[in-house]
Amino acid sequence: LAQWFSNPGSRPSGGSRELKNGKSEGIKSSAQLLSRSVTYNDKLHLASYKVSYRVAKEKAPHTIAERLILPAALDIVNTVLDEKASEKLKLIPLSDNTVSRRIVDIAQNLEEQLIARLKSAKDFAIQLDESTDVASSATLLVYVRYIWQGEFLEDLLCCLTLPSSTSGAHIFEQLNAFITKSGLDWANCKGITSDGAANLTGKNSGVVRRIKDAAGQNIVWYHCFIHREALASKGIPPELEIVMRDTVKVVNYIKGSALNSRLFEALCVEMGAEHKHLLFHTDVRWLSKGRVLSRVYELRDEIRIGLAFLTDKLSPLASQFSDEKWLLTLSYLADIFSVLNELNLKLQGREDNIFRHCEQIQAFQKSLELWQLRLKTASYYMFPTMMKRIEENDVPNESVAGLTRLIQSHLDALMGKFSRYFPQAKFDELKDKRWVKNPFDFETPDSIAELNLTPSEESEMIQLTSDNTLKTRHKTEKLSSFWIGLFTEYPMLSKASISLLLPFTTTYMCETGFSVLTKMKTKQRNKLNASPDMRVALSSCEPAWDQIMQNKQAHPSH
Structure with a gap:
């Protein structure tokens, strides 16, 4: 050991290596x-x-x-x-x-993805609507449609809280701030769809007017087809309105009390009825009057007996359920509003199409005209509940004749309302664009000459309609995907078609979005800032987890 300290050179090197x-x-x-x-x-x-x-x-x-x-x-x-x-x-x-915090981070990532897609796609169309939530806070929902990977995609653009007024100026201020912050350009907006509220559609200060001014061009605006159909269906003759009002009173009386509901349910079970409950009536278009009226008609006997022992207040109404004329009128109302409900359902859904919706409205208008002609020959096949009532019961001819006049009056009113909210001039304008729906219906030079196309579009149309491969593709692909796929080869026709198909025709997605907001923001969660949750719940994008995790500190604490 002394030698080791006195002579460093003699120290063994292995220990140093082991230490290292x-x-x-x-x-x-x-x-x-x-x-x-x-x-x-x-x-x-x-x-x-x-x-x-x-x-x-x-x-x-x-x-x-x-x-x-x-x-x-x-x-x-x-x-x-x-x-x-x-x-x-x-x-x-x-x-x-x-x-x-996690939901806020995910929502931010989804928003960044959407904005990047919109900037890449450039052209987009929006639908917007505003409503009030459970905390009396005004909320604006805006959905966007754009082109991505050869398809039309629809997504929630923003969910904005309106802090004060819901005037056109305040709504546009909030929406424009979001568009500016996102780096989007109103000039790329090709269509706006909303309901007919004045703050949205006002001629001078509505949101639509302000967006058009900001874009510097005349953007296409559509009044939601579902809203228009609901407005056109409202007016009915006074005699029919009385039956409708009496029916609502009966439903509200039975459904408005827990005790009455239980007693009525027990009565329905005892009498072997197919249904045990009535449906509430509301003016909201998502709950059909047709379903309410049909259920009341189906349970007419149970209601008549139930009202007799539930109360004396509605005894006049209870007697109505024994009146053949009143029941006949109720059967007609159940039929006509069921038809209107079917039309409403056809107008709902994603991926709406201007051609399909216009055809459905026109088909209903033609049905009204045909029904008028059938009524003159005493044919009631279009109203099956009413026809069954006439066939199975001894209904006086005077009652049938009187109701027929009422039906004619009602159908006339419906025809007038639908002509007002869906003017023929708009359908005529669409006729000039009918080649978008099926260009292969115009294969001859004479038919192409009638389309009022530009020289460049005519040249592309001739080439397009001569391609049998594209004709096969048109039969199998969605209309929007077909035209998007032709942008490189037929740019003029593709651009004109996409500009027609891109705008929404309804505010269906906004309405479903408000349903999600109602489920999400309850009385117990009335302070919730719903925007991030709405983004995550409704987005069509998938979170990019790698990007979200990047620069986020991971720790196990709460």
Whole structure:
């Protein structure tokens, strides 16, 4: 040992190498441990995001993750695997505030993806509507349609809270601020669809007018087909209105009391009725008058007996359910409003098409004209409930003749209303664009010459209609996809077709969006900032988890 200290050169070199190797292995071991720790925390972090994503997709309260999902997952893992595995799940951060932050991060990513797509697509169309939520807060929903990967895609553009007034100026101010912040250009907006509210459609200060001014061009505006159909269906003759009003009173009396509802249900069960409950009537178009009236007619005997022992207040109405003339009128109302409900349903749905919706309206208008002719020959096949009533009961001829005059009056009123809200001039304008629906109906030079196309469009039309391969594609592809796919080869025809097909024809998606908002923002969650949750719940984009996780610090704490 003394020699070792006195003569450093004689020290053995192996110990130095062992010391160095030990330090190197220690460093490597520490690095591996740190790497495993970071990777593990990243997995916990990602799991937290994915659970939060599912919570928002289900429109559920944020607390459900910590109170239900995590305990359920622990029970499953502890039962199927082992307790050690379940201990790892306890480190996933799923507190109320954490889930809220995660949803905000996911919503931001989805919004960035949507804006990037819109900038790439350039042209877009919007539908917008405003309503009031449970907290009396005014909310504006805006949906957008754009071209992405050869298809029309529809997505929630924004959910904006209107802090004060819902005037056209305030709505446009909020919407324009979002468009400006996102880097979008109103000049690329090719269509606007809304209801007929003055703050949206006002000639001088409505939102549509302001968007057109901002875009510097005349953008196509459509009054929602569903709103127009609902408005056109409202007016009925006074004699029919009386029966409608009496029916509503009966329904409200039975449904408005829990005791009356239970007693009526017991009566229906005892009498072997197919249905046990009545339906509430509302002016909201999503709940059809046809369904309400049909249910009342089906349960007419049960209602007559039920009213007799439930109350004396409605005894005059109870007697109406024994009046053959009154019941005959009710049967007609059930039939006609069921038909109107079917038309309303045909106008609902995604991927609306201006040609399809116009054809459905025109078909209904033609039906009204045909029914008028049939009534003159005492044919009632178009009203099956009423016809069955006449055939199975001894209805006086005077009652049938009187109701026939009422029906004619009602059908005349419907024809006038539909002509007002769906003017023939608009259908005539669409006739000039009928080649968009099927260009192969115009294969001859004479038929092409009648289309009022530009010289460039005529040249492309001749080439297009001579291509049998495209003719086959037209039969199998969606109309929008067909024209989008021809943009490179036939740019003039494709651009004209897309500009016609791109705008929405209804505000159906806004209406369904408000239904989601109602489910999401309840009395118990009336302070919720619903915009991020609405974005995640309604977006058609998928979260880019790698981007979301980037630069996000992972830690197991709540």
